[in-house]
Amino acid sequence: MSITEILNRIGPSTSSGILTHEEIKLLLAAEGDDKKLLFDKALQVKLAHLDNFVHLRGLIEYSNVCTKYCLYCGVRSKNPNFERYTLSDEEVIECAKLAHELGYGSVALQSGERSDAAFVDKITHLVKEIKKIDNGSLGITLSLGEQTEETYRRWFEAGAHRYLLRIEASNEDLYYKIHPRDAKHDFKTRLNCIDSLLKIGYQTGTGVMVGLPFQTLDDLADDLLFFKKKDVAMVGMGPFIPHPDTPLWQYRDQIPSAEKRMELT
Ligand code: SF4
The missing domain is CATH 3.20.20.70 (Aldolase class I)
Structure with a gap:
């Protein structure tokens, strides 16, 4: 499974995406373009849940x-x-x-x-x-x-x-x-x-x-x-x-x- 496929399973505004051990490990090992995709998704999920604030x-x-x-x-x-x-x-x-x-x-x-x-x-x-x-x-x-x-x-x-x-x-x-x-x-x-x-x-x-x-x-x-x-x-x-x-x-x-x-x- 590719990083894009894993990330696409995580909705931008829900926390329903349940990842397996192997999928999480792939994300943690991401480098280059894959890492950028992961960080962009993390920001998207953060903004959907917590807005653009620091508490x-x-x-x-x-x-x-x-x-x-x-x-x-x-x-x-x-x-x-x-x-x-x-x-x-x-x-x-x-x-x-x-x-x-x-x-x-x-x-x-x-x-x-x-x-x-x-x-x-x-x-x-x-x-x-x-x-x-x-x-x-x-x-x-x-x-x-x-x-x-x-x-x-x-x-x-x-x-x-x-x-x-x-x-x-x-x-x-x-x-x-x-x-x-x-x-x-x-x-x-x-x-x-x-x-x-x-x-x-x-x-x-x-x-x-x-x-x-x-x-x-x-x-x-x-x-x-x-x-x-x-x-x-x-x-x-x-x-x-x-x-x-x-x-x-x-x-x-x-x-x-x-x-x-x-x-x-
Ligand atoms: S402060 Fe004490 S309990 Fe906390 S990590 Fe250090 S040694 Fe351990």
């Missing part, structure tokens, strides 16, 4: 303190080579107020992963305080990693309505090439967390890094099918950027060029 979110990087040590992440707890910080309550509320004044519809609170009681209480408090701004008109997205279902529910009831938890790799084998294989970095826990978020009623987002060492086009095609199967509301994807203070740095020569990683994203 801005106010991202508040709450803290870079983290208890985990993912193999790709410069913020991992086993990296002592930089300063850790956590914003004060006042700083968070000030950021949220500024976002509201500037006309943002929502803010996203993001942090390294902690799940201790003090952290859970603090986030509950901050969500409630942000909700007080202009009678709750600001939407709140959280990106605070894996938590218990009870914690997710508590934050939802406090006023958060969106949650972003990237699976990072939907292939379990690849997941354990970019995470330590231990209780803190359990693939099934990650999947269960995404299911809990969906069950509670969050507009749930997930996503993956693109251009990881060992990652294939088959993996990326399966990632896209995973997002479709989970019926998530948002997909966050970004290029893998090797960091010198991480174990994955040693594979930096085995990944696609920065341009290719951006293009696939």
Whole structure:
């Protein structure tokens, strides 16, 4: 099947085109004129669904303190080579107020992963305080990693309505090439967390890094099918950027060029 035939099956104004793994892989491998056709179609579908707008979110990087040590992440707890910080309550509320004044519809609170009681209480408090701004008109997205279902529910009831938890790799084998294989970095826990978020009623987002060492086009095609199967509301994807203070740095020569990683994203 040609790229044109595959693209013709995707209507410009519907999302009804269901692609197979092999078809997605062909699209991901497209080059030259085929790639241009693919990008033109993507723009057509985007304009049909979302119009010619960019939606801005106010991202508040709450803290870079983290208890985990993912193999790709410069913020991992086993990296002592930089300063850790956590914003004060006042700083968070000030950021949220500024976002509201500037006309943002929502803010996203993001942090390294902690799940201790003090952290859970603090986030509950901050969500409630942000909700007080202009009678709750600001939407709140959280990106605070894996938590218990009870914690997710508590934050939802406090006023958060969106949650972003990237699976990072939907292939379990690849997941354990970019995470330590231990209780803190359990693939099934990650999947269960995404299911809990969906069950509670969050507009749930997930996503993956693109251009990881060992990652294939088959993996990326399966990632896209995973997002479709989970019926998530948002997909966050970004290029893998090797960091010198991480174990994955040693594979930096085995990944696609920065341009290719951006293009696939
Ligand atoms: S949980 Fe997030 S912040 Fe912490 S090491 Fe992993 S990727 Fe980095």
